Amino acid sequence: MSGNTTDVIVIGGGTGGYSTALRAAHLGLGVTLVERDLVGGTCLHRGCVPSKAMLHAAELVDGVAEARERWGVKATLDSVDWSALVATRDDIVSRNHKGVEGQLSAAGVTVVRGTATLAGPRTVQVDVPGAGGGRWTARRGLVLATGSRPRxxxxxxxxxxxxxxxDDALFAPGLPSSVLVLGGGAIGVEYASFHRSMGAEVTLVEAAERLLPLEDEDVSRHLTRALKKRGITVLTGARLTDARRTGTHRTSAGQSGTGIRTGTGQSGAGVRTGTEQSGAGIEARVQPARGGETVIAAERLLVAVGRVPVTDGLNLAAAGLATDERGFVPPADWATLETAVPGVFVVGDLLPPPSLGLAHASFAEGLVVAETLAGLRPRPVDYAAVPRVTYSSPQTASVGLGEAAARDAGFEVVSNVLPLTATAKGMVHGQGGMVKVVAEPGPDGRVLGVHLVGPHVSEMISESQLAVAWDASPADIAQHIHAHPTLSEAVGETFLTLAGRGLHQHA
Structure with missing residues (x-):
């Protein structure tokens, strides 16, 4: 492997890395992709794909209860065959993985399974298990796409x-009867929703004053109300002060800003693995915002307090690079995502905000970098127009600015909220939810943000994404006819009202 030279070297085979590699190869560049695990990265193997597969199964479970309790369909759920559920999930992941491998191969991308260490601005030392190592040099550019891991x-x-x-919540043994989820962002909310659908008692703890704290306040309010209606205990403005693994000896957690300790306690109920019972569990003490203390016992604790960039062992200094104080690798030029070192680019979870750490944003970043390396002049990623989705039940989907964020940015703002239950299809689904549009005043004011809560809203956000990205106005959207009865007609009705043409809703 010594002395290999190619046009582009990509380190990391997740969504940002493999999209860069595919597009660069399609544009005629020689590409070497170095990945120490499996191409597809966290999203394909531990995150987006397997979690959404499991959430679909949870939706089917919820459907049985709805059929019985709301529609008079006398259906019952005997049990959940965990092994069969896992097999289906793994088959979906495997087929996607083989698809990505096949696409890389067909495009002529050389995939090297090994660990990369920078040896210069465009030089990489690769350690290949069982095959020694080698050095690769890139003529045009080096792309860093090493992703992130859970905090x-x-x-x-x-x-x-x-x-x-x-990363491992869906791969833990069996279905627990109780779960404490620490973190009320998108990941924590999704996992709380899944486990509740599967029959677990769920407590969701968030240190901020509301769930999904980066979203519009109305999104947080509607989602919180829906989750509580499902029987999930939601504690916001709450701090975890102590957590003990029951059935183990007490150990010191050391000094930290979290004030978390571990130790022993009385034996918990145990995790259900289908055939075995364990005596261990978790006992946590939570301090709510209004004082007092809540003791929560659960079979499983899911820590979902964010993700951190992975640069361990990469030796960034050899390429003249360094991380910022949060561990990100900032670009010098957001239009091309090139760093301060010419010819070195960064995509995906290594990027600081305004990048969003979302797989679909990483795809777009990969396209920009590949096309830049090929000598094209692609449009920069418009992060304000990247949709944000939480796949809980109900789902949330947003694009652009929330109302408070728009005011903080100096915009004069009007907003309109329409409950989904104001439409016939919303009544059919019966999950509540809403459409909220934030815009500048007047029928011809710009649409600044659109925020949805309800069933299947992840499939409804694209129209609003175009409205925000193209600086459309309520009048622009209002002239287009939405099918009836659909959930999406609630979006059309919301814009009609802001355009001064409200039919069922009046401003």
Whole structure:
């Protein structure tokens, strides 16, 4: 492997890395992709794809209850065959993985399975297990796409069974009867929703004053109300002060800003694995915003407090690079995502905000970098027009600015909220939810943001994405006819009202 030279070297085969590699190869560049695990990265193997597969199964479980309780369809759910559910999930992941491998191969991308270390601005030392190592040099550019990993807390290191992160929550043994989810962002909300659908008692704890704290306040309010209606205990403005693994000896968690300790306690109920019972679990103490203390016992603790960039062992200094204070690798030029070192680019979770750490944003970043390396002049990623989706039940989907964020940015703002239950199809689904549009005043004011809560709203956000990206006005959208009865007609009705043409709703 010594002395290899190619046009482009990509380190990391997740969504940002493999999209860069595919597009660059399609444009005629020689590409080497170095990945130490499996191409597809976290999203395909531990995150987006397997979690959404499991959430679809949860939706089917919820459907049985709805059929019986709301529609008079006397259906019952005997049990969930965990092994069959897992097999279907893994088959979906496997087929997607083979598809990505096939696309890379067909495009002529050389995939090297190994660990990359920078040896210069465009030179990479690759350690290949069982085959020694080699050095690769890129003529045009080096792309860093090493992704992220779940943030952990001192004293709450994941065990893969009783204490888990989003990377291993779906791969822990069996279905627990109770779960404490620490973190009320998109990941925490999704996992809380899944486990509740599967029959677990769920407590969701968020340190901020509301769930999904980066979203519009009305999104948080509607979602919180829906989750509570489903029987999920939601504690916001709450701090975890102590957590103990029951059935183990007490250990010190050390000094940290979290104040978290681990230790022993009385034996918990145990995790259900289908055939076995374990005596261990978690006992946590939570301090709510209004004072007092709540003691929560659960079979499993899911720590979902964010993700951190992965640069360990990459030796950024050899290429003249360094991370910022949060561990990100910032670009010098957001239009091309090139760093301060010419010819070195960064995509995906290594990027700081305004990048969103979302797979679909990484795809777009990969296209920009590949086309730049090929000598084209692509449009920069418009992060304001990247949709944000939470696949809970109900779902949330947003694009652009929330109302408070728009005012903070100096815009004069009007907003309109329409409950989904104001439409016939919303009544059919019966899950509540809403459409909220934030815009500048007047029928011809710009649409600044659109925010949805309800069933299947992840499939409804694209229209609004175009409205925000193209600086459309309520009048622009209002002239287009939405099918009736659909959930999406609630979007059309919301814009009609802001355009001064409200039919069922009046401003």
């Amino acid at each position: 952990t807390l001192p004293g709450l290191e994941p065990t893969g069974e009783h204490i888990v992160t989003s």
